[in-house]
Amino acid sequence: MRRWVLAIAIPILAAASAAALFLGAEAQAVQQGHQTERISGSAGDVLEDNPVGRLKVYVYDLPSKYNKKLVKKDPRCLNHMFAAEIFMHRFLLSSAVRTFNPEEADWFYTPVYATCDLTPSGLPLPFKSPRMMRSAIELIATNWPYWNRSEGADHFFVTPHDFGACFHYQEEKAIGRGILPLLQRATLVQTFGQKNHVCLKGGSITIPPFAPPQKMQAHLIPLDTPRSIFVYFRGLFYDTSNDPEGGYYARGARASVWENFKNNPLFDISTDHPPTYYEDMQRSVFCLCPLGWAPWSPRLVEAVVFGCIPVIIADDIVLPFADAIPWEEIGVFVAEEDVPKLDSILTSIPTDVILRKQRLLANPAMKQAMLFPQPAQAGDAFHQILNGLARKLPHGDNVFLKPGERVLNWTAGPPGDLKPW
Numbered sequence: 001m002r003r004w005v006l007a008i009a010i011p012i013l014a015a016a017s018a019a020a021l022f023l024g025a026e027a028q029a030v031q032q033g034h035q036t037e038r039i040s041g042s043a044g045d046v047l048e049d050n051p052v053g054r055l056k057v058y059v060y061d062l063p064s065k066y067n068k069k070l071v072k073k074d075p076r077c078l079n080h081m082f083a084a085e086i087f088m089h090r091f092l093l094s095s096a097v098r099t100f101n102p103e104e105a106d107w108f109y110t111p112v113y114a115t116c117d118l119t120p121s122g123l124p125l126p127f128k129s130p131r132m133m134r135s136a137i138e139l140i141a142t143n144w145p146y147w148n149r150s151e152g153a154d155h156f157f158v159t160p161h162d163f164g165a166c167f168h169y170q171e172e173k174a175i176g177r178g179i180l181p182l183l184q185r186a187t188l189v190q191t192f193g194q195k196n197h198v199c200l201k202g203g204s205i206t207i208p209p210f211a212p213p214q215k216m217q218a219h220l221i222p223l224d225t226p227r228s229i230f231v232y233f234r235g236l237f238y239d240t241s242n243d244p245e246g247g248y249y250a251r252g253a254r255a256s257v258w259e260n261f262k263n264n265p266l267f268d269i270s271t272d273h274p275p276t277y278y279e280d281m282q283r284s285v286f287c288l289c290p291l292g293w294a295p296w297s298p299r300l301v302e303a304v305v306f307g308c309i310p311v312i313i314a315d316d317i318v319l320p321f322a323d324a325i326p327w328e329e330i331g332v333f334v335a336e337e338d339v340p341k342l343d344s345i346l347t348s349i350p351t352d353v354i355l356r357k358q359r360l361l362a363n364p365a366m367k368q369a370m371l372f373p374q375p376a377q378a379g380d381a382f383h384q385i386l387n388g389l390a391r392k393l394p395h396g397d398n399v400f401l402k403p404g405e406r407v408l409n410w411t412a413g414p415p416g417d418l419k420p421w
Helices: 025-036 043-045 068-073 085-095 130-144 145-152 173-179 213-217 249-260 279-282 300-306 336-347 351-363 365-369 381-390
Strands: 058-061 105-110 155-158 188-190 229-234 269-270 283-291 309-313
Touching: 058 085, 085 155, 085 381, 130 145, 145 155, 173 381, 188 381, 229 279, 229 336, 249 283, 249 336, 279 283, 279 300, 283 300, 300 309, 300 365, 309 336, 309 351, 351 365
Parallel strands: 058 105, 105 155, 155 188, 229 269, 229 283, 283 309
Antiparallel strands: none
């Protein structure tokens, strides 16, 4: 099987030129064995940590209506970008960190597939998710003693909705809802992350969205393919069905990309999603990763896997495994208000900086950390999640409650969330 080591053809930009030029000698040097660079310092060590032996996880055995039955009803759940909740469950069932003795567990995991209620177009409906999650918590609190002794402070949940445990796909409404009150003490493993945001609680572990590893593997192209596209993006610029007046979707950032650069020869941008999408990313130097309805999308995973420097346009985003992946070193961050200056920002990046970003992106450990492969592999996203949980141990004195002490309000939240699921 081919490894995730992709070739790098190095662009040298002539500032006054309208197109990227390529320097063959440097590209050859990179392809002759200098194409990777290990992450320096503690971040590199963290990325390669082995969590086995550092923690034990007890997996609650819930009725299948909370998980497996939902996938059987709609298998599309296995392929959408929220599927991490399913594959994390499957991984833990056979993981070496699993314990069948809850008395020796460091962490407790409740497998609830909250994004598996899909519309005909395949998008998750979040409206039942709070009631479903609440029902599962009531079940474990009734049948096991471990929730009540900590009110969830030694429990973790995978909540890969657009705005995590706020359970709504529109930011304004997600903020109005807030995080499900019963999850206030639990650790959340979620794709959403934005600094100082209602929907990101302290101590959360931010993960990449699911992108199908086997599908990407099947689209690898020859290692010596030059990166002849300077800037690449495929996706929506406007969402007229949900944002008919414009300006709300992506906070206007995507619209600004289109309006400013649709005719720029350095920018290969379109709403079309060609069958060569993955191949095109491997032919690109920079891949735009703008926010949409949420700050994140699978494009970030795809860019890293295919060695395309991610251009992150999402103010205050909290990126996956930020304590292990040096995002500032491998990516380019552009403020949403600076989108009209994207061309000058990217063409002004020195060649040696581009070279180093590409060498770091070519590191197999970097790519592996962004993926949820089946079966799991050392250093993948599953293991990075476990590493994040292990680094939270030992639990502090504030985790376990005194006898009779209660912190959570079981009747808090919107009235609709209190209805039976």
